[in-house]
Amino acid sequence: MDRIPVFQPLLEAEELAASESALRLGWLGMGKYVGDFEQSVLRLLDAPDRHAVAVSTGHAALHLALLLIGVGPGDEVITPSFNNIADFQAILATGASPVFCDIDDRTLCIDLQDAETLVGPKTKAIIVMDYDCILCDHAAVATFAAKHQIRVIHDAAHAFGSRHEGRMVGSFSDIAMFSFDPVKTITCIDGGMLIVRTQEEVRRLHEMRLIGMGQPASVMYQNQRAWTYDVHALGFRYHMANLHAALGLAQIAKLPDIEKTRRATCIRYNEALGSLPQVRVPQTDFKDIIPFLYYIRVPGSERDALRKSLTEKGIDTGIHWQPGHWFSLFKECRRSALPVTEQVGHEILSLPLHSKMPEATQLRVIDGVKAFFA
Ligand SMILES: Cc1ncc(COP(=O)(O)O)c(C=O)c1O
Numbered sequence: 001m002d003r004i005p006v007f008q009p010l011l012e013a014e015e016l017a018a019s020e021s022a023l024r025l026g027w028l029g030m031g032k033y034v035g036d037f038e039q040s041v042l043r044l045l046d047a048p049d050r051h052a053v054a055v056s057t058g059h060a061a062l063h064l065a066l067l068l069i070g071v072g073p074g075d076e077v078i079t080p081s082f083n084n085i086a087d088f089q090a091i092l093a094t095g096a097s098p099v100f101c102d103i104d105d106r107t108l109c110i111d112l113q114d115a116e117t118l119v120g121p122k123t124k125a126i127i128v129m130d131y132d133c134i135l136c137d138h139a140a141v142a143t144f145a146a147k148h149q150i151r152v153i154h155d156a157a158h159a160f161g162s163r164h165e166g167r168m169v170g171s172f173s174d175i176a177m178f179s180f181d182p183v184k185t186i187t188c189i190d191g192g193m194l195i196v197r198t199q200e201e202v203r204r205l206h207e208m209r210l211i212g213m214g215q216p217a218s219v220m221y222q223n224q225r226a227w228t229y230d231v232h233a234l235g236f237r238y239h240m241a242n243l244h245a246a247l248g249l250a251q252i253a254k255l256p257d258i259e260k261t262r263r264a265t266c267i268r269y270n271e272a273l274g275s276l277p278q279v280r281v282p283q284t285d286f287k288d289i290i291p292f293l294y295y296i297r298v299p300g301s302e303r304d305a306l307r308k309s310l311t312e313k314g315i316d317t318g319i320h321w322q323p324g325h326w327f328s329l330f331k332e333c334r335r336s337a338l339p340v341t342e343q344v345g346h347e348i349l350s351l352p353l354h355s356k357m358p359e360a361t362q363l364r365v366i367d368g369v370k371a372f373f374a
Contacts, residue, residue: 001313001314002314003314003315003316004314004315004316004352004361004364004365005316005352005354006183006293006316006317006318006350006351006352006353007182007183007293007318007352007353007354008352008354008355008357009182009183009187010251010254010258010354010355010356014250014253014254015247015250015251017250018246018247018249018250019243019246019247021246022242022243022245022246022247023243025223025242027223027242028241028242028243029220029225029239029241029242030210030217030220030221030239030240030241030242031220031221031222031223031242032221032222032223032242033242033243033245033246033249034054034220034221034239034240034241034242034245035217035220035221036245036249037054037188037240037245037246037248037249037252038052038053038054038193039052040248040249040252041170041178041193041195041252042195044161044168044252044255045168045169045170045171045195046168046171047168047170047171047195049197050170050171050195050196050197051195051196051197051198051199051201051202052193052194052195053193053194053196053202053205053206053209054191054192054193054239054240054245055191055192055193055194055205055209055238055239055240056190056191056192056209056237056238056239056240056241056244057086057179057181057190057191057192057238058084058086058155058157058177058178058179058180058181058192059086059089059090059179059192060192060209060236060238061177061178061179061192061193061194062086062087062090062127062153062155062177062192063090063093063094063236063238064194064205064208064209064236064238065090065153065175065177065194066090066091066093066094066096066125066153067094067208067234068175068196068201068204068205068208069124069125069151069153069175070124071091071094071096071124071125072094072095072096073094073095073096074095074096074122075094075095075096075097075122075123075124075125076096076097076098076099076120076122076123076124076334077091077096077097077098077099077123077124077125077126077127078098078099078100078101078115078118078119078123078125078126078127079091079098079099079100079101079110079126079127079128079129080100080101080102080103080109080110080111080128080129080341081100081101081102081323081324081325081335081338081341082103082108082131082321082323082324082341082344082345083127083129083155083321083324084129084155084157084321085321085324085327086179087127087129087155088324088327088329088330091127092329096124097333097334098324098330098333099118099123099333099334099335100323100324100325100330100333100334100335100336100338100341101114101115101117101118101335101336101338102114102336102337102338102339102340102341103131103340103341103344104340105340105343105344106134106283107131107134107135107136107283108131108132108134108344109128109129109130109131109134109135109136109137110126110128110129110136110141111340112137112140112141112144114336115144116144117336118334118335118336119148119150123148123150124150124151125150125151125152125153126141126144126145126150126151126152126153127152127153127154127155128141128152128153128154128155129154129155129156129157129158130154130155130156130158130159130162130169131158132158132282132291132292132293132294132295132320133158133266133282133284133286133289133291133292133293133294134282134283134284134289135159135162135164135169135289136154138154138164138165138172138173139165141154142174145174151174151175152173152174152175153174153175153176153177154169154170154173154174154175154176154177155177156169156170156173156176156177156178157177157178157179157184157292158185158292158293159289159290159292160178160180160184160185160186160290160292161185161186161255161258161259161290162288162289162290163288163289164288170195171195173195174197175194175195175196175197175201176194176195177192177193177194177195178192178193178195179191179192180192180193180244180248180251184292185258185262185290185291185292185355186248186251186252186254186255186258187247187248187251188240188244188245188247188248188251189243189244189247190244191240191244191245191248192240204233207233207235208233208234208235208236208238209235209236209238209239210235210237210238210239211231211235211236211237212231212232212233212234212235213229213231213235214229214230214231214232215229223242254355255290257355257356258290258355258356259290261355261356261357262290262291262353262354262355262357263286263289263290263291265294265353265354265357265362266282266286266291266294266353267285267286268359268362268366269281269294269296269351269353269362269365269366270282270286272366272370273296273366273369273370276369276370276373278298278299278302278373279296279297279298279369279373280296280297280298280347281296282294282295291353292353293318293320293350293353294350294351294352294353295320295348295349295350295351296349296351296369297344297347297348297349298347298349299347300343300346300347303346303347303349305372306349306369306372307349309368309371309372310365310368310369310372313364313368314364315351315352315364315365315368316352317349317350317351317352318349318350319348319349319350320348320350321345321348322345323338323341323342323344323345325338325341326345351365351369352365
């Protein structure tokens with residue numbers, strides 16, 4: 001019996017052809033494909049007033065976003081403890097400290113009322129994250145940020161291609177970021193992107209992603225490089241390479257199919273599992289959403305046994321995530337009581353979700369969950 005992985009990238013003839021042409025081109029570093037990928041994301045976002053800057057990973061995007069807004073030693077950045085380690089590590093990398101707030105029990109996104117109790121003189125920014133298939137209340141986030149005069153980094157790693165009240169995710173935030181890592185809705189193998197508002201932000205990001213070189217992107221996007229330039233700012237080797245961007249372009253062309261099939265799979269999961277008394281499914285109809293993963297919540301006392309039972313049937317599951325304040329590195333970070341995060345950390349379970357997932361494969365997962373609770 002085939003093992004069903006939690007994630008499975010959609011790699012077809014188009015991705016293989018795109019990789020081959022990027023390799024045959026022979027310009028392996030940052031080049032034309034990277035510029036084309038940025039433009040293609042901006043077209044998707046329908047955001048003519050925004051700028052896109054491609055980088056090597058989502059983590060790099062978060063790190064640069066924090067540096068861009070001046071976060072540094074002694075500062076605090078509020079974010080849910082129920083978030084990705086990349087967010088916490090990016091904050092630490094600037095010398096600042098993460099401060100952990102709780103999440104809302106229905107959306108699993110930031111609980112702004114709880115976040116409010118943590119705002120203090122050192123608070124420089126907030127990182128909000130759309131968890132999987134339910135988005136934050138971004139209007140309330142903007143009001144919160146204006147009230148406290150802090151910047152917002154919108155971690156939209158899970159929400160690529162989704163819409164929020166009619167607008168594309170990434171098109172309306174202070175600063176938004178995406179990840180295109182191996183398991184994301186679309187993948188570049190590894191990649192990330194920042195969406196910002198001003199040319200000045202673009203200029204600084206271009207330098208920071210290229211170890212501080214004042215090398216114009218317009219030259220590199222012609223598969224060329226300038227040999228003379230100045231270096232006057234801190235930088236990292238965080239640029240995106242042509243091969244990765246070529247894959248991203250092939251993937252983005254398939255977004256309509258990816259959207260349709262992932263959404264249909266999630267709707268079927270909700271219908272099949274929503275009536276089980278022990279299971280809580282995401283409280284959404286998935287309208288306007290391209291789901292990144294499919295999660296359920298089960299009693300914490302039963303989760304490990306369910307995972308074991310599914311593994312025995314060849315079905316992999318995931319845990320997104322263990323909360324940040326559970327890790328040794330972050331357990332001393334300032335935080336609120338986090339009752340919802342504590343509970344969700346024990347209950348959350350990701351089931352397999354793939355683009356173009358065959359119904360028969362999904363049925364095996366559904367039957368496996370039902371059999372466990374029968
Ligand atoms: C919410 C969230 N933010 C950031 C990241 C980091 O992105 P990357 O893996 O591209 O560094 C991830 C990756 O899983 C994520 O899920």
